[in-house]
Amino acid sequence: MDVLVQGALTSAVIALVALGFSLVYGVGGIVNLAHGSFFMIGAYSAYAMSETGAPLLVSAVVGVLAATLAGVLLERLVITPIRHQEVAVLIATLAVAILVQSGVQFFYGGLERQLPGFVSGAVTVFGVTLQQTRVLAGLVALVTIVTVLLVLTRTPTGRMVRAVAQDEEASRLIGVRPERVTLYVLAIGAGLAGLAGVLTAPYGVLTPTMWLLPLTQAFAIVILGGLGSIPGTVLASVVVGFLDRFVAFNVKDGDIKVGLVTVAVILATLVLRPQGFLGKVAR
Amino acid sequence: MENVGLGVVAWVTTARGWYEGEHMLRKKWAVACTVVAMSALAACGESGGDVASDPTTGASAGASAAGSGETFKIGVFGPEQIPQGEDVRDGALLAAKELNAKGEGPQVEIVFCDSEAKPEKAIACITKFAQQDKVQAISGGFSSAETLAILDTVKRAKLPYVSAGAAAPDVVKGVDSTGPGKYIFRIGPVNSLNLAADMCLTVTTKLTKEGFSKFGILHEDAAFALPLVEFLNACLPNPSAATKGAIPAAVKGVELVGTEKHTPAATDFSAQFKSLKDKGADFVIEVNSTQVGIQLGKQWATLKPGFALGGINVSGQSSAYFDVTKAVGELNGPAGIVRAAVSEKTIPFFDAFMAEYKRDPLYNGAATYDGIYALHEAAARAGALDADTLVTELEKTDRVGVSGVEKFNEQHDVIYSATDPKAGLSLLYFQYQADGSKKIVYPESLADGNTYQAPPGVTLP
Amino acid sequence: MSSTDRVLSVAGLKVSFGKAQVLDGIDLHVDRGECLAVVGPNGAGKTTLLRALSRLNESTSTSIEFDGKPLPDSAYATVMAGLVHCPERRRLFPGLTIRDNLELGARRLRKQPDTKAEDLERVFSLFPKLKERASQSAGTLSGGEQQQCAIGRSLMGRPTLLLLDEPTLGLSVGVKEAIIGSIQTIKDAGTTMLLVEQDVNFAFRCADRVIVLEHGQVAREGPTAQIAADPYVKQAYLGVA
Ligand SMILES: Nc1ncnc2c1ncn2[C@@H]1O[C@H](COP(=O)(O)OP(=O)(O)O)[C@@H](O)[C@H]1O
Ligand SMILES: [Mg+2]
Numbered sequence: 001m002d003v004l005v006q007g008a009l010t011s012a013v014i015a016l017v018a019l020g021f022s023l024v025y026g027v028g029g030i031v032n033l034a035h036g037s038f039f040m041i042g043a044y045s046a047y048a049m050s051e052t053g054a055p056l057l058v059s060a061v062v063g064v065l066a067a068t069l070a071g072v073l074l075e076r077l078v079i080t081p082i083r084h085q086e087v088a089v090l091i092a093t094l095a096v097a098i099l100v101q102s103g104v105q106f107f108y109g110g111l112e113r114q115l116p117g118f119v120s121g122a123v124t125v126f127g128v129t130l131q132q133t134r135v136l137a138g139l140v141a142l143v144t145i146v147t148v149l150l151v152l153t154r155t156p157t158g159r160m161v162r163a164v165a166q167d168e169e170a171s172r173l174i175g176v177r178p179e180r181v182t183l184y185v186l187a188i189g190a191g192l193a194g195l196a197g198v199l200t201a202p203y204g205v206l207t208p209t210m211w212l213l214p215l216t217q218a219f220a221i222v223i224l225g226g227l228g229s230i231p232g233t234v235l236a237s238v239v240v241g242f243l244d245r246f247v248a249f250n251v252k253d254g255d256i257k258v259g260l261v262t263v264a265v266i267l268a269t270l271v272l273r274p275q276g277f278l279g280k281v282a283r
Numbered sequence: 284m285e286n287v288g289l290g291v292v293a294w295v296t297t298a299r300g301w302y303e304g305e306h307m308l309r310k311k312w313a314v315a316c317t318v319v320a321m322s323a324l325a326a327c328g329e330s331g332g333d334v335a336s337d338p339t340t341g342a343s344a345g346a347s348a349a350g351s352g353e354t355f356k357i358g359v360f361g362p363e364q365i366p367q368g369e370d371v372r373d374g375a376l377l378a379a380k381e382l383n384a385k386g387e388g389p390q391v392e393i394v395f396c397d398s399e400a401k402p403e404k405a406i407a408c409i410t411k412f413a414q415q416d417k418v419q420a421i422s423g424g425f426s427s428a429e430t431l432a433i434l435d436t437v438k439r440a441k442l443p444y445v446s447a448g449a450a451a452p453d454v455v456k457g458v459d460s461t462g463p464g465k466y467i468f469r470i471g472p473v474n475s476l477n478l479a480a481d482m483c484l485t486v487t488t489k490l491t492k493e494g495f496s497k498f499g500i501l502h503e504d505a506a507f508a509l510p511l512v513e514f515l516n517a518c519l520p521n522p523s524a525a526t527k528g529a530i531p532a533a534v535k536g537v538e539l540v541g542t543e544k545h546t547p548a549a550t551d552f553s554a555q556f557k558s559l560k561d562k563g564a565d566f567v568i569e570v571n572s573t574q575v576g577i578q579l580g581k582q583w584a585t586l587k588p589g590f591a592l593g594g595i596n597v598s599g600q601s602s603a604y605f606d607v608t609k610a611v612g613e614l615n616g617p618a619g620i621v622r623a624a625v626s627e628k629t630i631p632f633f634d635a636f637m638a639e640y641k642r643d644p645l646y647n648g649a650a651t652y653d654g655i656y657a658l659h660e661a662a663a664r665a666g667a668l669d670a671d672t673l674v675t676e677l678e679k680t681d682r683v684g685v686s687g688v689e690k691f692n693e694q695h696d697v698i699y700s701a702t703d704p705k706a707g708l709s710l711l712y713f714q715y716q717a718d719g720s721k722k723i724v725y726p727e728s729l730a731d732g733n734t735y736q737a738p739p740g741v742t743l744p
Numbered sequence: 745m746s747s748t749d750r751v752l753s754v755a756g757l758k759v760s761f762g763k764a765q766v767l768d769g770i771d772l773h774v775d776r777g778e779c780l781a782v783v784g785p786n787g788a789g790k791t792t793l794l795r796a797l798s799r800l801n802e803s804t805s806t807s808i809e810f811d812g813k814p815l816p817d818s819a820y821a822t823v824m825a826g827l828v829h830c831p832e833r834r835r836l837f838p839g840l841t842i843r844d845n846l847e848l849g850a851r852r853l854r855k856q857p858d859t860k861a862e863d864l865e866r867v868f869s870l871f872p873k874l875k876e877r878a879s880q881s882a883g884t885l886s887g888g889e890q891q892q893c894a895i896g897r898s899l900m901g902r903p904t905l906l907l908l909d910e911p912t913l914g915l916s917v918g919v920k921e922a923i924i925g926s927i928q929t930i931k932d933a934g935t936t937m938l939l940v941e942q943d944v945n946f947a948f949r950c951a952d953r954v955i956v957l958e959h960g961q962v963a964r965e966g967p968t969a970q971i972a973a974d975p976y977v978k979q980a981y982l983g984v985a
Contacts, residue, residue, distance in 0.1 A: 109364040122585050131585045159844050163837045170835035175823040175852035204550040248554035253544055
C-alpha cells in the first residue's frame, strides 16, 4: 500500500518534468539538457520571492513564470542558432545547465535552502500516513498532467503540436511554423518543470545541483517510454515512480540504490528495446 | 550515481547523432561546442573561487592596539558557505574582539581563509597562512576531510594548530609532545569514538530507564557516520565488552532491531521510517551532520511514525531548525552546546554571539572561540609567540571554556569525561520543547531539573 | 490571356545541392483553371521543383509571380498566400485521425470565415471511404486511402494553386484509376493544378499542357496533344517505336 500510494504521488511529479522534456524532443528534435535547470529555476525563484515576504502563492506563480521565461530565452538565444545540429544542442544545453548551476552557487552559495509549504501536517490516505505537502504536490501534478494531455489530444492547438511532432515538414505544408510551436512547447515544458520545482521544494531542499536528478529521471523516462512518445512518457513515469518507491521500501538500503536502479533500467532498455515501450524504430 | 546515468545517456545519444550522417558538419560543431562547454566548466570552477571573495579583508579583526608588543596573528579557516563554516569564522572574530577590548596579553589579529569545504583549498589556506600572512598559530577547520588533509602541511610549517571542528579520531593520530605532530591540538569536538561511547552509554543507561527497549539506527551514508554506526552496532547489544569495560558489566545491552541509511541529499525518509517501525523500534537513533537533518526532523515531526527520535543531528543545533521542523520531543545529543549553565562562560558566550550575529552558535563556533582563547592564554602565560613555546604552554592548558573544562591528554586531544565535569568535557543531550526551546535532559547534573518527555505520538510503558 | 488569369509564372528557377545543379533555369507558367503536368524520368528534379515553389528548398530565380504578386520567401507565407503542396509519399500525420488530418488542412484559412464543415462534406463526398473511417488514425489506412486523405487535406485549404506530387505512386491499377478520376473531378470543379506524374499516360489524361523535365531543364513544353504526338516523347515515354 505504501508503495502504491507513494508511487502514484512520485510518478505524477516525475511525469511533470518528463513530459516537457519529451514534448520538446518530439516536437523540435531537441535533447535539452538544461531541462532540469528549469526545475531548479522554478524552485529558487519561488524561494527568492518568498524571502522578500511575498505570499506563497505569488511566489509559486513567480517561480513558474521565471522557469517559463528561462525556457523562452534558452530557445531564442541558445537553441535557435544551432537547432539542426543535434550534438551542438546537446553540448550547448549542458553548458547552460552548468552555467545556471554556477549562477545559483554565486548568488546563494552551496547552502541548502528551504521553501515553506502551502500546507503542513500529515494526512492518512488508504492507511498510509503522508506529509500534506507531498500529497498536494502529487495532486497538483496529476491535475496538471491530465490537463496537458487533454489539451494535446482534444484541442486544435494540441492537434497542431502533435502534427509537428509526427511530421515537421508536412506540418509546414499546412501553414504551421514548427519553430514557433517548438518555442511554445519549450516554454510550456519549462513552466511545467518549474512547477514541479515549486511543488517539491517544500519537502526537498534547494541546492545548486538539484537540476541533475530530475534531468536524469526525465532522460530515463523518455528513453524507457520511447523518444518523443507522449503516452510512452506517461507510462514510463509511472514505471519509474513505482520502481523508485518499490526499491526504497523493499530493498535493503533501497533509498541509496534507487539511482543505480534507474541507470540499470536505462541501460537494459537501450540494449533490449532501443526504441522504448512505445517508440518507433527511427522515422 | 546520477552523473554516471547522465554520462551514459549523453554518450549514447551523441553516438547516435554521429552515426547518422553529415559526419563532417557534426564533427566541426562538436569540436566547437566541446570547447565552449569546457570553457563554461572552467568558468564554473572559477566562479566557485569568486564566492570566496577576498579571504583576508572580509574578516580581520581590529589589530595592534597600543602597548603590549607584538600582535598575535592567528590564521582561521573553514567553509564560509555553510553555517558550520560561518561559525568557525565568527567564533574566532568574537574571541579576538573580546580579547582586544580587554587589552591583556598580546593583541589578536584573525586572518580568515575560506576552505570552501574542499581539502585542496584548505591546504592552500595553510600554505598562505605560513608563507604570506606569516601567522603564529592556526585554528578552525570544519569537516574531518579538510582537517585531515591539512595536517602534513601544518607539521611542515611548524605552526601550532588548534583544531575545532573535526571529530575524526585520526586528527590526533600519532601526536605526542616531541614528535613532528606536536603542533597539533584538538579543543573540540570530542573524539568521535568518545561520542559513540557516550551515545552507547546514554542509550543503555538513560533511555532504557525512560522505557525504551527496541532501538533502530537511521544514519547518513557519510564517512564520519560509518565507524560510529559500526561501533553502536557492537556496543548497544554488549556495552561493556565493546568498550573494554569502560561501561560497567552491570549495564545490560539493548535490542537493536534494524539499521537504515539515507543519502546526504535524501528528501524522503518514509521507506526507512516504515521499515524501522515495522521492525518494532520505539526509539530511532539518528546520525547525520549535514542539512539533511532538517528534512529528517521535519518528516518525523509531521508523519509521527510512532517512535521517538534522537541522536547526532548537527543541523538540529541551529537556531532556525525548530521553526522549519517543529520537531517537538526530538532528542539531540551528544550535542555540541546549548545555552545553559554548562560552565560559567556558556550563557555569556551565547548572549554575546547572539548580540553580534543574531543567531545561535553551533558546536564549532564555540570550539573555535575557545581555541582562540586557549591560544591567547598560552601566549600570555609564555610571554612569547614562537611555536615551540606556544606548544609547551598549550599542553598545560586547564581552563574553563564555553563547553566545560578543557584539558589536553598526551595526544593533545581534549579530555572527555562522561561522569566528572571537572575532569574534562562532558557531553550534552537536549530535547526540543513545545515552545521551541532546547532543554538539557542529560547529564542530570546539567539538566536543571528538566527530564526527558515522550514526544507527541509516542507512548511509553 | 490577361495576366490576372496567370496564377503562377516562373522564370530562371535554379536549385543546387552542393555542387549538384538539380534545376538549371526553369521557366514555366500556370493559368487559372488549368492543369499543367510535369513529367520526366526519376531524378529529373520534379519533386525539387515543387519543393522550391513551396519554399521547402532553397532556390534562386529571376522572378516568381504567384497570383499577381511576388511569391513569398517562407513556406508559411506561401501556404497562407494559397499555394498548397500535396507532397510526395502523402506525408499524413499517422497518429492523428483522418478527421484531424483533414481539419488541419484548413489551418491556413483560420483567419477567414469558417468553411471547415462545408469543405469537409465536399471532401467526404469525393472520397466516401474517408467519411467511414473518419475517426480512425491515418496510419491504419491503405495506400490509396492515404492518398485520398492527403489530397483531401490539401483541398481543405481551398488552394489557389494545388501542387500534386506523384499521387499514384505505388498504387495498384484499380486504385490508380479511382485517384485519376477524383483528380479530374477536382480539376473540373475549377482547381488550378500543377501535377507531377511519372505515369505519362495518366498525366496526359488530366493535363491541359505538359512540360517534360530532363536533367533539371525543360526538354519539351506544349499543349497535351502536341506533346503526346512528339516523336521523341513517344519513343522515350510512351514506349512507342
Ligand atoms: N536534399 C537533397 N540533397 C541532395 N540531393 C538531392 C536532394 N533532394 C534531391 N536531390 C537530388 O536531386 C535530384 C532530383 O531529385 P527529385 O527532385 O526528387 O527527382 P524526381 O522527383 O524528378 O524523381 C536527384 O538526383 C536527387 O538525388
Ligand atoms: Mg519525385
